[in-house]
Amino acid sequence: MTTVVVTGLGATTPLGGDVASTWEAALAGRSGIRILENDWAEKYGLEVRIAGQIAVRPEEVLTRPETKRMDPSAQLAIVATREAWADAGSPEVDPERLGVAVSSGIGGVWTLLDSWDTLREKGASRVLPMTVPMLMPNSPSAYVELEMGARAGAHAPVSACASGAEAIATAYTMIQLGRADVVVAGGTEAATHPICLAAFDAMRALSRRNDDPAGASRPYDVTRDGFVMGEGSSVLILESEEHAKARGAKIYARLSGVGMTSDAHHIAAPEPNGAEQSRAMRLALESAGLAITDVVHINPHATSTVVGDMIEARAIRGLLGSHADNVLLSATKSMTGHLLGGAGAVEALFTVKALHHRKAPPTINVTQPDPELEVDLVRDVPRDLPAGDGVALSNSFGFGGHNVALAFTNA
Amino acid sequence: MALSEKEVLAGLAEIVAEETGLDAAEVTGPKSFTDDLDIDSLSMMTIVTLAEEKFSVRIPDEDVKNLVTVADAVAYMTKAQS
Incomplete structure (x- = not known):
């Protein structure tokens, strides 16, 4: 490979x-x-x-x-x-x-x-x-x-x-x-x-x-x-x-795997259980030969919509189980807004930078987290990623039920 | 009021400069649009469309191919104004 x-x-x-x-x-x-x-x-x-x-x-x-x-x-x-x-x-x-x-x-x-x-x-x-x-x-x-x-x-x-x-x-x-x-x-x-x-x-x-x-x-x-x-x-x-x-190039990170699925559910709304979102993340890990417990960081799609955010949060929890407690989540759209077709690339950049500098950027504006949220959200100030090898996922979902997960690992 | 050839040249040079990034001073009478100014057919059609608007003239497609040099275009547009 x-x-x-x-x-x-x-x-x-x-x-x-x-x-x-x-x-x-x-x-x-x-x-x-x-x-x-x-x-x-x-x-x-x-x-x-x-x-x-x-x-x-x-x-x-x-x-x-x-x-x-x-x-x-x-x-x-x-x-x-x-x-x-x-x-x-x-x-x-x-x-x-x-x-x-x-x-x-x-x-x-x-x-x-x-x-x-x-x-x-x-x-x-x-x-x-x-x-x-x-x-x-x-x-x-x-x-x-x-x-x-x-x-x-x-x-x-x-x-x-x-x-x-x-x-x-x-x-x-x-x-x-x-x-x-x-x-x-x-x-x-x-x-x-x-x-x-x-x-x-x-x-x-x-x-x-x-x-x-x-x-x-x-x-x-x-x-x-x-x-x-x-x-x-x-x-x-x-x-x-x-x-x-x-050529002796400087290497920021590896792109170790990708996962792509589609909901076949609705032209705009995500499938409520996030099953295909979860499967996209799983495929990204599997294609890289990585385990769920290798994940240390996720840059979620998390756009700040009432429905979408929690579907993804449940998909993450559903996939990672209790390991979700050990994964730092950075919803950077809280700062950039949603760049639509640019979003997946900007968040891939943030994910690569996070791995490279061992630092997860913050999610801002969360004063009252949704009570159903069962993930470790990085809030207001950056937090250090654990030392050693790790996987960082970047999720992107699009109207039409397109789900893409990118799995980066440190070089 | 019709513009003089000098005024048409100045206006055309401005359009060419905007489209190509060349210095307007390089857009002089004897220069060929394709050979000297390196203007492709799509850019030439853009220049013609903008010139039609700027000088209130109409340049049929069959005449565009005769506009080889800047001087050809200036003469054509100056005449077409009247």
Whole structure:
């Protein structure tokens, strides 16, 4: 079996414009949620007035032609990719052995709707020729492929809020099957658009705690009232251990296993017993040849919705049994908000950092934990992971019943 | 009020610079869009669409292929305004 390792990390999130600032803010328990910097609430009657807006806007770091040719979702992915690649040491890789798996859950929604405005206001002749390449959901993956000159295949598996995690799982499989030695893998989302806020709010999925933006995302708290939409991207450089060692690369962690299942239950609601969520975690461990008792840390999906959080918590307890008491749980969406297709990648980043630094970041805003919660939640301040080898799971679930669990182990 | 060739060149150079990242000063009359400015067909169509709006002209597809140099485009758009 080919061992897959993580050799580079990149990110741009509501907490910071790179990995260092994002991780520092997470350890400090800072919230990236703010009041929307626009007039959408008044203009459209939006009930939701808060979001995890990107800390460093991509136009501050990209050139003008780059921002004109890419949807914001691709722009964020390119920012994260450049950081991750530099962090990996910008290795020389045979293009035919270099792959890409970068996903977005929503796609180029800004491009699509800006073009629709142009069509209605100015007519079809004013719709720009770059509209399709910018709005297609594989656009971030394709731009990363172009940026890297990658020829081993560029993929963009789409599974709503599990997309970023599924991209990382895809990259793992590419390396396992020998299709690539190095894969640029991650997720991105730039869907803080009024239509997305209105549409998620129509499902009553979003928090309306507008008077307390920093306190709005509160996974597992009894007063949680929905998720807070976030935007951003994270990219990991995955590599076969053999390739990484041959070039003397720094290794953050191993991606030792992945588990993917589907609920076959409902188009949006998770299956109430969390059976397939639990099985995804179990498959991730089994594929890595690891035992339940090896798990030391979980970054759960935990979005701060009334129903979803406890289904996952029960799935974790159901799988781990009493060992759940020994596992540190960090619900980092309490700080970043929910980055939809970017979430799985940002949380994979946090999981890798937690293993690497032996430190589990905090969950903020939990003042009254749900009485049914039977896990060891890291609250307000980071806690040290136990010394020695251990497994850290990162869970991501998407509308449609997509369940992805990634099992990282320390290098 | 129709713009002069000089004004059209300045406006076109601005569009090309935005699209390609080139310095507007590099967008001069004798330059070929493809050979000198390295503009692909998709970018050329973007430039044409933006120029149509900026100069209130219509450039049929069959005429676009005749716009080889910047000077060709400037002459065409200056004339088309009237």
